[in-house]
Amino acid sequence: MKIKRKFGRFNSISTKLVFTYFLIMIITLFLFSYYVVSSMKTYLYDDEKLNVTTTSNVVASFAADYIDSETGELDKERFTAFINGIGVDPRMRVMVLGKDITVLYDSQNNRNLLGTAQVRASVISAVNGVDGFKQYENGDFVTLDASAPILNSDGEVIGVLNIVYVPDSAAKFIDAIMTEILFLVIVILLLVGIIIFIVANLVSKRIVDFTSKITSMSDDGILDEKFDISGHDEISRLGEAFNTMSEKVVNLEKQRVQFVSDASHELKTPLSSIKLMADSIIQTPDINVEYVREFMTDINNEVDRLNRIVNKLLYITKMDVRSEEDDKHFELISLNDIVQGIEKNLQPVAKKADITLVFSTPGEIFLMANKDVLWQGIYNIVDNAIKYTDTDGYVLVAMEQTGGNVVIEVRDNGVGISAEERDKIFDRFYRVDKARSRETGGTGLGLSIALGAVKYHNGRIELESEEGKGSTFKIILPDVVPERAEEDKNEENI
Ligand code: ADP
Secondary structure (H helix, E strand, O other), X not given: OHHHHHHHHHOOHHHHHHHHHXXXXXXXXXXXXXXXXXXXXXXXXXXXXXXXXXXXXXXXXXXXXXXXXXOOOXXXXXXXXXXXXXXXXXXXXXXXXXXXXXXXXXXXXXXXXXXXXXXXXXXXHHHOOOOEEEEEEEOOEEEEEEEEEEEOOOOOEEEEEEEEEOOOOOHHHHHHHHHXXXXXXXXXXXXXXXXXXXXXXXXXXXXXXXXXXXXXXXXXXXXXXXXXXXXXXXXXXHHHHHHHHHHXXXXXXXXXHHHHHHHHHHHHHHHHHHHHHHHHHHHOOOOOHHHXXXXXXXXXXXXXXXXXXXXXXXXXXXXXXXXXXXXXXXXXXXXXXXXXXXXXXXXXXXXXXXXXXXXXXXXXXXXXXXXXXXXXXXXXXXXXXXHOOOOOOEEEEEEEEEOOEEEEEEEEOOOOOOHHHOOHHHOOOOOOOHHHHHHOOOOOOHHHHHHHHHHHOOOEEEEEEEXXXXXXXXXXXXXXXXXXHHHHHHHHHO
16 A cells, blocks of 8 residues: 555656656756857867967978978077077977977977877878867867978978967866856756646646545545636646536436435335225225225226336336437338327227327328337327317327428317426426326326437427417427438448
């Protein structure tokens, strides 16, 4: 656990950000100081290089006067006097080399190079008639090595003038600047580091807070968690999405609890009646057969009612699962077939209640649908229209294909629905008039099933109603053109 936490901290956004920041800063600093040092060196030694090459050229042009053209010997005394006379920088080691690149003169006698051959790049170049220069670096020190050919009046090389110069080390100067830069950089590093740390912690704190809310939702079942939204950044947007989701989850949970409680209640009512009647039969000695028959009839009705509720509940569960399936089973069907089937089923019911049931089917309407699901949806609405219309009333079912939709209209002149009830009647188990619903065998599930069936077809239900005057339910389904559906299928196959 401890290890996990340790890694957790190491993996945190703030640690990653701070670590990345330091890495970037260190790489930048390294490149920056390398650039500063090398450009400072170039800048500092450029002047010295010019100085040394010019001096070697000037001295070389005079040196010919002190070399015997025939023997190649150098008049050291006169040359030394000349060198001292022109005041060459004493830090420059001036050497005169013969044609054979051996040292004839050395301004610093202490090392005693006299007579030795100087096989150095600059010397070789000069002996071949071209000025030579080379810069050697040794730790903090830089050695500048410049040579110029000594030419006689005929332009022939009779010797080489070589200057070796170690300018004062720039290292100290560079070091001083680098120390200041380093100090500045450390201060900047720390300041920016602290700012990044604070910002990263603020961001990560919000994410940690967010995670703990999600965890308490999933682990502890606290569904109404809310994320505090401050600002308009990505995390705030994530928080808003989370809050919307949490509201939906809470609503779904409320609906689920309500559904279970309503379903239990609905099942309990007929069960209590059955129990009551069965108890009466058992506890009444010498009970009259007529009473038993009456009770048994009631019990039978209640069992039928239970059966209806259970069947509808099963249907609803099946529909919920079906709606979640991506692959809905639609086929090209004739709406007229469905409507005729419903008419066949409900005409006797309407007749029994002395209600005129009229179906108006102008032409054949085909659409892509799931026959069973659509049948159940339309059936429930027509069935309701008959149930909630009084004797001598009428129910009219009409259908039409219009504006890219297929509309099935069910109109009655029954009891109607008040404005406040209009939205609620589609809720599961909701009934306006419980007694009437019960009388007509209602369960309060019919409209919720109808709405589910219509939504399954991506449609909607519109309702117009006036209390005491009647209601009009309009089932509006998108008219999926069959040819188009076929083409889509063919395209997929290609
Ligand atoms: P029930 O099984 O009770 O009919 P429904 O879900 O089908 O349940 O309908 C819910 C309620 O809506 C009914 O109880 C009834 O009060 C009301 N209702 C439905 N259709 C109509 C209608 N055509 N006219 C008046 N009221 C209706």
